[in-house]
Amino acid sequence: MTATAPAPAAAAPQEQHRVSVVSWKVPITFGVFTVLLAVIYAFAPRDGETTFRLAVGTDFFALPDLVLPAQATAWATIVVMALATGASVGMTLMRRKTPLWLVIIYTVAVLVGFLAWAAAGGTVPMVGLLGGALGLAVPIIFGALGGVIGERVGVVNIAIEGQLLAGAFSAAVVSSITGVPIAGMVAAMVAGMLVALVLSVFAITYYVNQVIVGVVLNVLVIGVTSFLFSQVLAPNTALLNSPTRFQTLPIPLLGDIPLIGPIFFRQTLVVYIMYIAVFLVWWGMFRTKWGLRLRAVGEHPQAADTVGIKVAATRYSNMLLAGAIAGIGGSFFTLVSVPAFNREMTAGAGFIALAAVIFGKWDPIRATLAALLFGFASNLQGILGVIGSPVPSQFMLMLPYLVTIFAVAGLVGRSRPPAASGIPYEKQ
Amino acid sequence: MSTAKSPETELPPPSADDPHAPRGVDRWQSAWRNVVTGNALISVLSVLLAIIAGSIMIAFTDEQVQEAAGYFFSRPSDTFEAIWNAVWGAYTALFQGAVYNFQADSFAAAIRPLTQSLNFATPLIVAGLGVGLAFRAGMFNIGGQGQMLMAAAAAGWVGFSLDSPWPIQMIIAVLAGLAAGAVWGGIVGVLKAKTGAHEVIVTIMLNYVAFYLLSYMLSTPGLLQAPGSSNPKTPPMDPGAIFPEILGPRFNLHLGFILSLAAVAFVWWLLNRSSMGFRFRAVGENPAAARVAGINVGGVYITVMAIAGALVGLAGVDQVLGTTTSGFSVGIDAGIGFDAITVALLGRSTPLGILAAGILFGAFKAGGFAMQASEGVPVEIVLVVQSLIVLFIAAPPLVRAIFRLPQPGQPTRKERKAKRARAAAGADTGTTTKGVDQ
Known part of the structure; x- marks a missing residue:
């Protein structure tokens, strides 16, 4: 025990000198998607209401359908996304990392807004959407x-x-x-x-x-x-x-x-x-x-x-x-x-x-x-294909791969594999 | 001629302990060792092993063989005869479809399969160069499919919409294809250099993006879809854009093959004679060391991926302007983007190796289709043989172990015997064997 005791004391001063590296990738990615979706919603407005069906027949009790006005919901999520982007910019300025919960809130806002916009006038079966996504995954x-x-x-x-x-x-x-x-x-x-x-x-x-x-x-x-x-x-x-x-x-x-x-x-x-x-x-x-x-x-x-x-x-x-x-x-x-x-x-x-x-x-x-x-992205295009969405089906099919590229470039960035991965080990 | 042996006799007699010392008596033996441990023999034996494995698969699934095996113990000779017929028939058909057709009535007709093989080899060579060049800079380019599709779209669009006389339209179409491939590959380099995104993910994803982008363009009137048609297919290419057939109309071999050879020469020059190629290789060997040496590693990633994309793109151009000139659909890449990886691996990422590997695989492809048509053996057997060849060539110790050849660096039987004798003598005089060895 005596040998390990000085270690925390030695580590403490290093803690103060730690240089924090600021990465602007997350706020930039947030901003790009917010502007992109705002442009889409503005130039292709959708009438009507979107129904999110949450129940299937055999539940304990049936959750009521969630009916949202399509265009208003889309704009509401844009506001949420803009706020999240602002928060992310602020945190980066304060040299803090954007926390995972903010990324999750942002992602949910993107999905809800896009679903409401794309499926306007139709019904989104949430169980089919998410259950099917699990199956594909x-x-x-x-x-x-x-x-x-x-x-x-x-x-x-x-x-x-x-x-x-x-x-x-x-x-x-x-x-x-x-x-x-x-x-x-x-x-x-x-x-x-x-x-x-x-x-x-x-x-x-x-x-x-x-x-x-x-x-x-x-x-x-x-x-x-x-x-x-x-x-x-x-x-x-x-x-x-x-x-x-x-x-x-x-x-x-x-x-x-x-x-x-x-x-x-x-x-x-x-x-x-x-x-x-x-x-x-x-x-x-x-x-x-x-x-x-x-x-x-x-x-x-x-x-x-x-x-x-x-x-x-x-x-x-x-x-x-x-x-x-x-x-x-x-x-x-x-x-x-x-x-x-x-x-x-x-x-x-x-x-x-x-x-x-x-x-x-x-x-x-x-x-x-x-x-x-x-799985979710592939299933989403299938379901939207049935409902009928304004986006050509090929672009919907492309979506998961584009999102991955953005995510890898923006949110994941330089990834470090296990150090010896791919290197054969020759015993000396 | 007493001087002939003087250089060796003037040296001190080689010590028996040194395994590398030349021994006059054993010269033939050491030459033999060089042959059996060398690369050429390993390659030949690898091909042999792969063909044997392919034969086993053909024999086991052949109907006549199964029938004859049903009464194997009453007449075993029938089974062996059926196996021989199935295997020999398949490989003869493969050879006749790929190299030389014995049954043809004229030399030109007999040699036609060879030109067909070169035709199949054309896109494989350039695409293999694209993958191999990226390998040399330490990048794994799985994005051949996407780069080919984008290049095909660009070259195809120029090929049917621009109205110009022959060489001009063709040249513009080729350049457009190269540019599209370079852009699609360059995106990968830029993302890796600027954000550190892993090129394996990005290339896989861009394959899908290109596939759906092309299928969108093919089904949208005014973009790539043939006017007045509802099929997702382009109109045929203008005569002004089509690659001429270099051996005359009797053979399909087109200008693309010459371009492939030029690309091989270009990549050889680039890698071995230019400073840019030196930087590529330095980054491929050790990016950290290259950065310390003052090389702009990010810039290398972007350049190498752009050039690799252009090379793979040339394969897409070959397909559109040389092979399928009657209009193409979304399957125009024909899996060449992935085949190219095997070609590059077999060619060990060197330009000449890729040329040889591309021609070999082109021959397999041409022969495989002939074999399927005449013998009913599915063309997929070619994939099995090809992949086994690459596997075995990559693991020389395994091939040597299978054929019981000596491993390089291992003492010969004679040396082992001498060592044992010395060990025994050492034990007699009381010294340890370890001491003698060192």
Whole structure:
């Protein structure tokens, strides 16, 4: 104890000299969006009222529909956004960081205003919007969790796309043959682990550039699954490509809560596993010995090696775990969302998951939130397409990607990956 | 000729402990070692391994093979014959579709597949250069799709709307395409330089943005949509904008291939002979050290991404003005933006390597389609073989282990034997083996 006692005293004077770096990115991003939306609302005014439907039939009690005048709501949110921008400018002038709650208030204002404006004269089914967003986000979340584990232990995983696709393929085949969706999910985990194993052998044992292996594995999995699909699956659809799917599994009581229940607790087993997985990965990574070792190997493998952690073994086991998690995400495609496997059906979800990993700064919870953002934005355009919105559908489809670019450039900025991520470790 | 051996004899006799010392008797052996541990053999063996893996997949999924395997134990020869027919048929079709058609009646017809391969290679080479150049500066350009689409849109718009005679319209269309690709790539560089946004995210996102932007333009009359049509497709290109066929009308090979070769020469000069290329490589090796040395790292990111975008954009121009001149839709990139990553990796990001890799992959593509048409083997087998080649070439120790070749730097069998003998002798005289080794 005597040795550690002087340390706080030594740290105290440094605290006073700390230089705070002012970043104008957040206020600038806020300002740009406020002006942009104000211009849109001013030049394309909308008549009528927007109805936000908050209830579905089976709740404890039905929440009433929320009816707002479209144009007035849009302008009201512009005021809120302007105030938030002003607050952010003020805080930056006072050399303080814009807090997260202000960003959240701003984002909610943007969404409410835009929804009210775009869906004028129509009804927005909030449960469908948010529940569907969750559904679209599930495979991205699983993929991102796998990516976070991989990068935290020091292996860049570009092959998430391949793991999702391999998972979707084997889940479809095994569930079709056995008729048991759980067996399909286990097969998907095995397939994800198989891809992870190949990645690990090349990256950890043979020191091959991890980006190369990842990219090539994606192509390999696309090639193998597409080849087997046209040679084996397509001629035997009834036997091999008509998987038994997971049924919706409402949780009693929780599922009956208005708004929250139908969104979060009337989902399939895969979604509930996702909740548990996100929590376990976060808790394990920052609160357990396993997580400490994992992060040590990813940040400074040499130091970890010196204190007796087996670097290669840690990387192998965690890569396999990450592969299994990504595999479950793949099974969501064929066991929940679509009734059969098809060529390249993951359609870039793995790359979006990769973006979510970086967007979420290599943190499981933040990566999950980033994945939810993608899910929400993709679902939003689908719903607005049904309601009929004044914006061409292609621009609505573009929106999530544009928002990501803005967010990455404005709010996230220079992101720091785990120090040893992507660097093979050669034991001396 | 007694002088011939004098340089070696005048040196002190090489110590037996030094593994690198030349040994007169073992000269052939060391030459053999150089061959079997060198890069060329690894490349050949990698291709061989990938082809074997492809054969296994073809054999396992072939219907005749499955039929014959049903009675394998009564007549095993049938199974082997079916496997041989399936695999040999597929690879012959691949070769005939990619290089030389034996069954053609004239030389020109027989050589036509080769020109077809070069045609497929044309966009792969330039797009591969774009990805490889960015790699050399430490940037990972997954945005090939977006850069190609934007370049195709710009070149296509000039190609059907500007009314000029042949070389002028074509030149303007090419320049427009290059500029659009450079802008789309440059955005990535600017965002990375100014805000630190990770280029992997930005390029992936810009792919989607470009895709939807192009599909909007293609379905909006007055922009790119063909007049009087409701399909999301452009009108055909004007004759004044189309790349001429350089070997005459019998072959499809167009001017784009010459432009690709010029691009290879340009990138080689840029990387190896210009100071800008030196800065690119310095930033790619170590951005922090480059910054300390006075290089404007942000400026390098912007320049390299703009040039890379222009190169990938040239691939989009090839597609529009050379390959699909009858008007294009949103799938004009044909996955080349992603194939280019594999091409750049196989070519190890060097211009000449990318040229070779691009031609190889172009041949695979041409042959793959021929194989699918004549043998019914899905063209995706080509993807499997291609990716396995890149994987194996990237891991020489694995290939050596599979073929039981010696690893470089490892002592030969003879040296190991001598070492064991010395160790035994050392043990006899009481010295430790460790002491002798050092």
